[in-house]
Amino acid sequence: xxxxxxxxxxxxxPVKLKADPTAEEFARLAWAIAHPARVQIVRLLIGREACVxxxxxxxxxxxxxxxxxxxxxxxxxxLIQGEVDGPKVCYCINPKQLQxxxxxxxxx
Amino acid sequence: xxxxxxxxxxxxxPVKLKADPTAEEFARLAWAIAHPARVQIVRLLIGREACVxxxxxxxxxxxxxxxxxxxxxxxxxxLIQGEVDGPKVCYCINPKQLQxxxxxxxxx
DNA sequence: CCTCTATATCGTTGATCTACGATTTACGAT
DNA sequence: ATCGTAAATCGTAGATCAACGATATAGAGG
Numbered sequence: 134x135x136x137x138x139x140x141x142x143x144x145x146x147p148v149k150l151k152a153d154p155t156a157e158e159f160a161r162l163a164w165a166i167a168h169p170a171r172v173q174i175v176r177l178l179i180g181r182e183a184c185v186x187x188x189x190x191x192x193x194x195x196x197x198x199x200x201x202x203x204x205x206x207x208x209x210x211x212l213i214q215g216e217v218d219g220p221k222v223c224y225c226i227n228p229k230q231l232q233x234x235x236x237x238x239x240x241x
Numbered sequence: 242x243x244x245x246x247x248x249x250x251x252x253x254x255p256v257k258l259k260a261d262p263t264a265e266e267f268a269r270l271a272w273a274i275a276h277p278a279r280v281q282i283v284r285l286l287i288g289r290e291a292c293v294x295x296x297x298x299x300x301x302x303x304x305x306x307x308x309x310x311x312x313x314x315x316x317x318x319x320l321i322q323g324e325v326d327g328p329k330v331c332y333c334i335n336p337k338q339l340q341x342x343x344x345x346x347x348x349x
Numbered sequence: 350c351c352t353c354t355a356t357a358t359c360g361t362t363g364a365t366c367t368a369c370g371a372t373t374t375a376c377g378a379t
Numbered sequence: 380a381t382c383g384t385a386a387a388t389c390g391t392a393g394a395t396c397a398a399c400g401a402t403a404t405a406g407a408g409g
Contacts, residue, residue, distance in 0.1 A: 156280040164275035172264040220406045238346040328376045
């Protein structure tokens with residue numbers, strides 16, 4: 134292929150950046166925590182090791198169904214895990230995925 | 242066991258968590274970078290010191306107006322800065338705000 | 350079985366995002 | 380003054396989010 138007459142490359146990339154899987158993973162994780170309620174939930178779980186869903190609901194000024202939605206989003210991102218404990222559900226941080234997020238941000 | 246009629250505190254917080262300014266700042270910054278295109282823009286600027294808007298557009302598979310929108314979002318978050326350079330605009334990272342993001346995530 | 354509690358899911362509403370083409374604005378050069 | 384280029388903004392359409400109340404589900408206990 135002929136070189137472009139006007140070299141409009143960025144860095145050493147000759148063409149447009151394709152969908153970068155790392156960028157997408159980064160964006161997915163960043164988005165999961167990109168809401169004040171979810172930041173608070175994550176912080177709460179980091180500080181408590183584990184927490185029953187009802188306690189989380191009591192800590193936030195949101196309806197139970199809304200909190201449940203946020204928990205679902207965090208769970209889908211892998212940042213937290215939920216474990217059924219009788220009629221309740223106990224949530225905790227997933228240290229591995231949290232570390233992944235920290236690593237991605239630290240290496241920016 | 243009597244129902245904990247009023248003691249529904251999490252941790253040592255006696256009542257519902259109010260809107261936490263730090264959580265909101267965190268969410269705002271995380272949200273700014275919570276899109277693959279914005280991740281790529283930030284990475285590009287970190288690796289290049291500075292970059293003219295047109296080069297960024299050429300690096301992404303998006304229309305110029307869309308890239309301009311993403312740049313605006315990043316600029317509003319403080320993560321990047323734009324400086325007019327003749328008819329062009331030169332963007333660069335704002336190291337202070339990037340450090341703020343890193344610090345918030347690292348201290349999770 | 351029935352009931353109570355805890356949680357998830359459904360359905361809806363309004364707000365916000367994302368993308369684009371078209372237009373406008375700003376600046377340098379002719 | 381006019382033109383051309385670079386960038387921002389406008390206007391719009393479709394998708395997704397965030398919040399809620401209502402409802403469904405699952406397990407514990409009477």
